[in-house]
Amino acid sequence: MSIITVKNLKKSFGNLEVLKNINAEIKEREVVCVIGPSGSGKSTFLRCLNRLEEITDGHVIIDGQDITDPKVKINEVRQEVGMVFQQFNLFPHKTVMENITLAPMKVRSSSKDEAGTKALELLDKVGLREKAESYPEQLSGGQKQRVAIARALAMEPKIMLFDEPTSALDPEMVGDVLEVMKQLAKEGMTMVVVTHEMGFAREVGDRVLFMDGGYIMEENVPSELFNNPTHERTKAFLSKVL
Amino acid sequence: MRVDIISAAFPYLMKGLQVTLYIFIIAIIIGFIIGLVVALLRLAPIKPLNWIALIFINAIRGTPFLVQLFFIYFGLNSLPFISFNSTTAGIITVAINAGAYFAEIIRAGIQSIDRGQSEAARSLGLTGFQNMYHIVLPQAFRRMLPTITNQSIISLKDTSLLSVIGIADLTQQGEIQSSATFEAFKIWLIVGIIYFIVIYLLTLIANFLERRFVLR
Ligand SMILES: Nc1ncnc2c1ncn2[C@@H]1O[C@H](COP(=O)(O)OP(=O)(O)O)[C@@H](O)[C@H]1O
Ligand SMILES: [Mg+2]
Numbered sequence: 001m002s003i004i005t006v007k008n009l010k011k012s013f014g015n016l017e018v019l020k021n022i023n024a025e026i027k028e029r030e031v032v033c034v035i036g037p038s039g040s041g042k043s044t045f046l047r048c049l050n051r052l053e054e055i056t057d058g059h060v061i062i063d064g065q066d067i068t069d070p071k072v073k074i075n076e077v078r079q080e081v082g083m084v085f086q087q088f089n090l091f092p093h094k095t096v097m098e099n100i101t102l103a104p105m106k107v108r109s110s111s112k113d114e115a116g117t118k119a120l121e122l123l124d125k126v127g128l129r130e131k132a133e134s135y136p137e138q139l140s141g142g143q144k145q146r147v148a149i150a151r152a153l154a155m156e157p158k159i160m161l162f163d164e165p166t167s168a169l170d171p172e173m174v175g176d177v178l179e180v181m182k183q184l185a186k187e188g189m190t191m192v193v194v195t196h197e198m199g200f201a202r203e204v205g206d207r208v209l210f211m212d213g214g215y216i217m218e219e220n221v222p223s224e225l226f227n228n229p230t231h232e233r234t235k236a237f238l239s240k241v242l
Numbered sequence: 243m244r245v246d247i248i249s250a251a252f253p254y255l256m257k258g259l260q261v262t263l264y265i266f267i268i269a270i271i272i273g274f275i276i277g278l279v280v281a282l283l284r285l286a287p288i289k290p291l292n293w294i295a296l297i298f299i300n301a302i303r304g305t306p307f308l309v310q311l312f313f314i315y316f317g318l319n320s321l322p323f324i325s326f327n328s329t330t331a332g333i334i335t336v337a338i339n340a341g342a343y344f345a346e347i348i349r350a351g352i353q354s355i356d357r358g359q360s361e362a363a364r365s366l367g368l369t370g371f372q373n374m375y376h377i378v379l380p381q382a383f384r385r386m387l388p389t390i391t392n393q394s395i396i397s398l399k400d401t402s403l404l405s406v407i408g409i410a411d412l413t414q415q416g417e418i419q420s421s422a423t424f425e426a427f428k429i430w431l432i433v434g435i436i437y438f439i440v441i442y443l444l445t446l447i448a449n450f451l452e453r454r455f456v457l458r
Contacts, residue, residue, distance in 0.1 A: 052361055079367035089362035093380050102376060103366035109250055142351075 002061075003028045003159060003190055004049065009058035011044055018044045020214035022058070026192060028158075031223070032183045033189045033201035036211035037237055045211065046161050049192065050081045063158060071231040082152030086164040087143040090136040090190055096123070108155065115154070120201045120217060125209070126180050132185035141219045142173025153184075160184065162193040198241055202226055222235045248428055251419040255429075258415030259425045259436055265329065265411065266398050269336035274390075275398065276337060277344025282374075285351050295345065302342030307400050311335045331403040340397040347389045351382035383456050391448035395441050404436075412436060 002027040011019035015082055018041045026032050040210050046220050047053040048060055053069050063080055065133050091099050100122060101115035104133045110118070123129040126146035136144055144167055152160060162181065166174040185204050195201060201208050208226065210218045210233075218225065218234045226242070228233045250345040267417075284295035302310065315331035318324050326334075355378050363373040406412035416433035 013373055049367055052365060075364075075367050075369055078365055081365070083362075083365035085358060085362065087356075087358050089356075089358035091359065091362070091377055091381075093384065103363075105366060106376065107367040150364070151362075 001028075001210070002026055003063050004050075004192070005059070005061040007047060007059040007061070009045075009060060010056045011048055011053060012056045018214055019048070019056075022216055024209065024216065024219075026190065028190055029146075030206045031191045031193065031204055032207050034192065034209045034211060035196070035198070035201060035206035035237070036209075036217075036242075041214045043163050044161050046071075046083075046120050046192060046194055049159075049161055050078050050083060052083075075107070076207035079155050080158045082155060082160045084145070084148050084160065084162045084165045085110050086143070086167050088122075088136075088148045088168070090144055090148055092136050094135075095132070096128070096134050096136070096139070096147050099136070099147060100154045103151070104154050119150070119152060123147075125153075125183070126150050127176070139171060141169045142176045145169065145173075148182055149184075150175075157213045159190045159192070162195070163192065164194050164196065165170055166197060168170045169172045196241065198226070198238075208235065212237070231234060247423045247425060248432070250431075251423055251425075254415045254419055255412060255432065255436060258410060258412035259440070261329075261409065262401050262411040262413075263397075263440070265332050265336065265404065265409070266401050268395055269333045269401075270340060270394055272333070272337035273340030274344055277348050280341060280345035281352060284345060285352060286339055298456035299342045299345055302339055303346075306340055307335070308403055308406070310339060310371060311403065311407060314338075321322060328407045329402075331402070331407060332380025332409050334358050336397055336404075339400065341395060343393045343396075344390065347393060348382065348384055351386035351389075352378055356384060360444050387448060387455070388453050391445065398441060398444065399437070 002025040006028060007022040009019055009022040010017065022030075024036070034045065044053055048055050049062065051067050051074050058068070060067050062077055062214070065077055067074060067077055089105055090104070094102065097116065100119040101110075101112070104110040104115040104118065105112060120129060121134065122133055124155055126149060126213070128143055128146055128150070131139060131143060131147070136147070138145065149160075149165075164198050165181070166177050169177065178197060181191070181193070181200070183205050193200070193205070205222045207219060208222050208225045209216050210231070212227075212233045217233045218229060225234070226238065229238055268284040279297045280298060284299070286292065305427045310333070314335050315328060319326065319331070359377050359381065360373050363377045364370075368376070401411060402413040404411055405417065408414070412433060416429055423429060
């Protein structure tokens with residue numbers, strides 16, 4: 001059974017229809033990479049999966065709950081869906097430790113000790129335990145993004161969404177972040193990753209979606225999509241990025 | 243001899259200062275709460291609430307302080323079932339007046355915080371209220387502190403207008419002492435210095451808070 005089901009999803013900003021008719025199924029433990037030209041609607045698609053964008057039409061079912069139903073408790077669904085942003089969006093007035101423990105304490109009512117122990121474990125995992133008491137401004141971009149991943153993981157989500165997590169990073173920082181994501185994939189996390197890192201998509205992705213003009217134009221396992229794209233648009237895009 | 247007259251007047255001026263500070267502190271706290279509530283109404287995703295907030299802000303910004311004071315003290319007081327003394331009227335007026343300006347300051351502060359902050363908070367499952375309380379407002383306040391200090395200083399100076407409805411504040415005591423002693427120059431100089439010192443202290447406190455918090 002799919003943990004994410006998207007049916008006839010449409011999204012408009014005013015008169016601009018950005019997602020035209022999206023259908024997708026994502027299974028538990030699957031890693032799905034979303035690629036496509038800038039402005040094709042990748043971020044909007046991802047942001048519809050935790051309803052950061054209001055959904056214009058269609059259905060998005062997350063772990064059995066249709067989040068387009070106005071009665072759904074969206075804050076509870078979001079606890080199961082972690083999100084990592086291109087610009088990190090760490091809370092600058094809080095230490096790394098506080099960034100990670102805030103949501104578990106306020107949303108899951110964890111005790112400070114419990115949340116702190118968990119946070120240190122996660123910081124170990126992303127290789128940043130010694131930064132626990134630092135503020136975000138004292139970290140490099142790559143470190144910030146690893147903290148952001150730890151922050152999302154602290155809620156023990158079932159699904160992780162990544163929106164171009166390495167696009168704002170200096171090239172030498174990209175590897176560290178991808179390494180953490182690879183590890184996560186290996187542990188069986190369900191992941192949807194919007195990315196320009198074709199190497200990552202090829203190596204880690206179970207499936208790749210190619211988006212263009214508000215549609216999913218083509219989807220396949222990475223080896224097929226990269227080596228034998230069927231759509232002209234896919235070929236044109238890949239010839240530019242590969 | 244002359245020095246005696248001045249030193250005899252001084253305790254009265256200090257009494258007046260007490261009244262000024264009393265009214266200022268209560269009014270500024272209430273004003274801040276009004277400002278916060280109005281700012282949130284202004285930004286609420288419900289149109290009629292936005293309008294109410296806008297009407298309030300514009301009504302206060304578009305009328306002189308003295309007219310507001312007279313409206314509340316003489317106008318409202320003339321209505322049936324409403325009756326308050328001059329001090330209460332003074333506190334209400336300063337609070338409402340400061341509230342309208344605070345509302346705009348706080349709204350601008352909230353809007354200056356990057357949307358990504360709220361998105362990160364909401365994506366973690368925080369409610370809209372938790373997001374405001376833990377993420378947006380703390381950052382906004384740090385940013386707003388200089389403007390808030392400024393408005394507080396203006397409000398402190400506005401309290402001197404309360405003397406016209408007979409509140410025995412520092413300015414009123416200055417008036418009384420200057421006519422009682424025939425030492426207008428010295429009395430008003432001293433009154434001015436007292437206001438200056440209070441405002442200077444206020445600025446020092448604000449600077450301290452800023453250094454303490456704004457860096458983060
Ligand atoms: N909040 C918004 N308001 C209006 N238009 C938007 C908004 N967000 C995105 N768009 C538009 O939607 C289209 C798709 O954007 P996006 O999903 O960010 O694309 P991608 O992530 O693939 O680059 C773009 O044309 C963009 O300008
Ligand atoms: Mg994007």
